[in-house]
Amino acid sequence: MRILVDYRPALRERTGVGEFVHGLATALCAETGSPDTITLFSSSWKDRLSPELPVELPTVRLADVQIPVRALMWAWNRLEWPPVEWLAGEHDVVHSQSPMLIPTTQGARVVTIHDLDFLRHPEQMAAEIGRDYPRLARSHAKRADALIVSSRYAAGEMTRELGVSASRVYVCPPGRPDWAVSVAARQAVRRGATILFMGTLNRRKNVGTLLEAYARLRSQVPSAPRLVLAGHTTPASAPWEARAKEAPLAGHVEITGYVDLARRIELFADARMLVLPSYEEGFGLPVLEAMACGVPVVVSSRGSLPEVAGGAAVPIDPDDAEAMTAQMRALLDDGQADSAAQRGLLQASKYSWTACAAAARTAYASAIEVHAHRG
DSSP states (O other): OEEEEEOGGGSSSOOHHHHHHHHHHHHHHHSTTOOOEEEEEEEOSSOOOOTTHHHHSTTOEEEEEOSOHHHHHHIIIIIOOSOTHHHHOOOSEEEESSSSOOOOSSSEEEEEOOOOHHHHOGGGSOHHHHHHHHHHHHHHHHHSSEEEESSHHHHHHHHHHSOOOGGGEEEOOOOOOTTHHHHHHHHHHSOOSEEEEESOOOGGGOHHHHHHHHHHHHHHOTTOOEEEEEBOOOGGGHHHHHHHTSTTTTTTEEEEESOOHHHHHHHHHTEEEEEEOOSOOSSOHHHHHHHHTTOOEEEBSSTTHHHHHGGGOOOBOTTOHHHHHHHHHHTTSHHHHHHHHHHHHHHHTTOOHHHHHHHHHHHHHHHHHHHHHHO
16 A cells, blocks of 8 residues: 555654544654555745654655645635645555645545544644634535544544444554653652643643642642653643642742653653543543553543443543542552553553554555445
8 A cells, every 4th residue: 555644743742643643654754564654745935854753764755745734724724725635646545644634636635533522622722723623524524535533532423423423433542651661660769759641731621620639739748759741731721820830839830841752751650640631532632641651540431431441440420629629649559650640551452553554544444445435
């Protein structure tokens, strides 16, 4: 197969979607002897693909076009033009990392949809997403030859909310990171000293309840570890940032902003636990990363988080600050933390990038068949 993968989410700062596409691309290129040709597509006026990519992925083909990404997205989403063949050559399958199809004259079309928060809260989305996704996503999903999601929960959302046949939805969970092995070894010797949240500070991440639960924890255990909120701030996070500067949280909460991979590894190495109390997650990559690092996790009972955490955590109602406090306090006990860490390592071992790439290849092959049948 000649496979084109939209690499733009990994072009600059890699959030969860960027990590997914980079991990998938790496795994697709890792199969020795594969007859497949993998092309990574990117578009930007100023930012270029990393010069390290050809070294890291020597078998990959790069299509790095100097076109403003907003202009290209407007033309692709609204006009469904120009065809990607004009920019990157011919391919058997074209894999978009968003709900929006990439125009192509002949290739099968695959989209990845991690969650449907853009349908429920379009006002909280970036301009292009809030403008185009709610209006166009259903149509594009139905015309896609295959859909890729990262959890069984997300697969159910596609069939219920978008009306897509379950036979065209493929679950391709991300894999555990290679770098987690060294962090787990450090955690086994000495437990970390912080309570970690990782993710963009938007409304669905429910940071307000986390701050309330942490304030309760400090009132019960004055020596509780400091709380680190690691991720991009947003307009919605302004009240949380203000609250973190007031008593009783002042001096005990750190807000880092976006963290790169090196800093993320440091944060996991120094984490006593990870808390992700989200209202909605299509997967929840920080939970998998934490478990693979031997870091105990506290997760909400919403979205995909119970599925991803498995037996590593007892999911809690995201609005129940008292229950969240109780779980954080329990993990301050070394015995309970060690037990939770072992359960997490076992759960994380079920996720691999090799399996993700194999599932994606199945989706690609099916998409080509569907596309041929559709004519």
